[in-house]
Amino acid sequence: MKQRWLRRVVDAVFAGALAAVAVVEIWVPLDSAFGSGSPTLSTVVAVILCLALAVRRSWPLATALVVLLTWPIVFSIQPILLLFWGQLVPMAVATYSVARYGSWRAGLIGAGAGAACLLFFDTQVMEMQEPGEIFFHWMVLILAWTIGQVVRKAERRAAESHRRATEIEVQARTVTLTAIAEERARIARELHDIVAHSVSMMVVQAGAAEQVADDDPEYTRRALATIRTTGADALAEMRRLVSMLREQDGAGELHPQPGIDGLSALVEDARSGGLTVGLRVEGEPRMLPTGLDLAAYRIVQEALTNVRRHAAAERADVLVRFADESLHLEVRDDGVGAATATATASAGGHGLIGMRERAALYGGRLETISGSGSGFLVRAVLPLEPAAS
Structure with missing residues (x-):
């Protein structure tokens, strides 16, 4: 204005x-x-x-x-x-x-x-x-009209380019937001399964403890301790669950979700597809909260999936390191490097977005390091409670 x-x-x-x-x-x-x-x-x-x-x-x-x-x-x-x-x-x-x-x-x-x-x-x-006068005033008006047309077309092309750039930016942001919403919905469903499974275990343990409360006090105490631990984990997962914005849908069939213990089977499955995969675990393994355990598994799973689909790699190495206050995950391949992330995006995949969402859900971080034709590295750090001394 x-x-x-x-x-x-x-x-x-x-x-x-x-x-x-x-x-x-x-x-x-x-x-x-x-x-x-x-x-x-x-x-x-x-x-x-x-x-x-x-x-x-x-x-x-x-x-x-x-x-x-x-x-x-x-x-x-x-x-x-x-x-x-x-x-x-x-x-x-x-x-x-x-x-x-x-x-x-x-x-x-x-x-x-x-x-x-x-x-x-x-x-x-x-x-x-006079001929000179005729030439002069005709040239003045012809040049004025021509310049006006050229400037008009140039401005319209610039406006059209700006409009297209804006549309592309909006579309890209919409795709990203949609991917984030879909991934959060998926994570929410999985957390729903975890919480439901934990509550079911609590009910079973409480029923068993009630039956033997007088005859076996020691078993009752162990059952109550299990209920307390399971309840604390379920409450933590529930807090994460309700903090996420998602559309309500069916919870699906209730079943335990995979975790770090399932990485060996995951690696074997990747090897069966023709990819050479190495798995190394460092540090002292310990029990993880169910949701965090699942997040770690899904991050490695998605990283290996991207390697098989987009990296044109022959080998991938998976590292799981238990530190005092964090869990470190690394998946490195010898594929095409920088092309991996580009191929993932162009193929419509949301793997990197999903991995970042899972890491962020538990207060962690995820980074990717890409070389030009020298492989691709996915590294995640997930906070843990300090190890008991």
Whole structure:
């Protein structure tokens, strides 16, 4: 809005300044004013033509018609002076403006009006019939119209490119947000299974403890301890579950989810597909919360899936390292490197997004390191409770 107001002010100032120059051209007079006619009438017409340029952006066709046709109409009734600043310059500006700011149809109409104006002078005004004069004023208007058309097309191409870039950016963001929403829904369903399984275990343990509470107090205490641990884990998972925004859907069949212990089978499955896979575990393995255990498994699973689908690799190495306060996961391959992530995105996969979401859910982080043709590394760090001394 501010720019539009500023353009209007600039056009008004330009029109006023040109009108002032035209008045000076008539009354001084300058060498650019020639012919015979009433200076007063010439001044009125020149001022009308110049001031019409103040609205050349808002009404380009109307401005062009006023500027290009007023002078021939008045001249056919009563001869007036021929001016450079008060006549030819406004005509050139109006022709340029209708070609740039008007529609294609308006531009053609403006070109026709300009041609009619020049033909009138070429046939009716003796002073304008010299070959050099004809060439000059025709070239001025043709160049003005051509430049206006070129600028108009360039601006439209730029606007179209900007629109397309915006659409691509919006589409890419929509795809990413959709992928995140789908992955969170998937994680939520899995956490639902974990919580439901944990609650089922608590019910079974509580029932068993109730049956032997009097006969076997030691078993009852162990059962209660198990219930307490399982309940704490289930509560932690439930908190994560309700913190995620997702659409409600069916929970599906309840069953225990895989964890770190299932990595050996996962590696064997990858080997059966022709990929050489090595698995190394460092540190002292320990029991992990069920949800974290599942997240670690899924991260390695997705990383190996990406290797098989996109990396064109012959070998992948999986490292699981138990530190005092964190679990480190690394999957490294000897494939095409930087092309892996690009191929994953172009194939419609959301693996990297899913892995990052899982790591972030447990307060961890995931990073990818890619070399040009020298392999691809997925590294995740998941926080753990400090190991018991």
